[in-house]
Amino acid sequence: MAAPMASSSTHDEKTDLEQKRGPSAFTADHSVNSACLVESKISLDCIARHNYADNNKCEPEFQNYRNCKKFWNKVQWRRFWKGQRPTLPLPEDREQVKKDNADILEKIIGQSPKIELGPETGKPFTFIYKDPDR
Known part of the structure; x- marks a missing residue:
C-alpha cells in the first residue's frame, strides 16, 4: 500500500491569501460579526454547567x-x-445604538416571557426583563 502524499497546496494557497489580504484573512473576529457573543457564551456555559442533560x-x-x-x-x-x-454597528458603537433604539428593546422585553434570573449564572442579562419592583 502506498503512503499518502502530503499536500502542501493548501498551505501554499493559505500563504498566498495571507499575503494578498493580510494575516487576518483566516481568523474571524466574532465580536464584529455577532452582537450576541456574550449572550451565546452565557447560554453555552449554562448547558455545560448542567452536563448537557437538562436544558430546561x-x-x-x-x-x-x-x-x-x-x-x-x-x-x-x-x-x-x-x-x-x-x-x-461596530462593537464600540453598540452601547450608543442600544440607547438610540430603546423603543425596540422595550418592545422585545415587553413581549418576552418573564423569567427569573438564576443565582448560579453570576452574569447580568442585558436583554431580559427585570422587574424594577423586585
Whole structure:
C-alpha cells in the first residue's frame, strides 16, 4: 500500500491569501460579526454547567439570547432601510445604538416571557426583563 502524499497546496494557497489580504484573512473576529457573543457564551456555559442533560434549567439564558438576537436583527433592518452601513454597528458603537433604539428593546422585553434570573449564572442579562419592583 502506498503512503499518502502530503499536500502542501493548501498551505501554499493559505500563504498566498495571507499575503494578498493580510494575516487576518483566516481568523474571524466574532465580536464584529455577532452582537450576541456574550449572550451565546452565557447560554453555552449554562448547558455545560448542567452536563448537557437538562436544558430546561437554562431557559433564562436562552431567552436572553433570543431577545438579543431579535433586538439586533430589528436594528439591522432599521439601519438598512435608513441606508446606514454597516447594518450591524461596530462593537464600540453598540452601547450608543442600544440607547438610540430603546423603543425596540422595550418592545422585545415587553413581549418576552418573564423569567427569573438564576443565582448560579453570576452574569447580568442585558436583554431580559427585570422587574424594577423586585
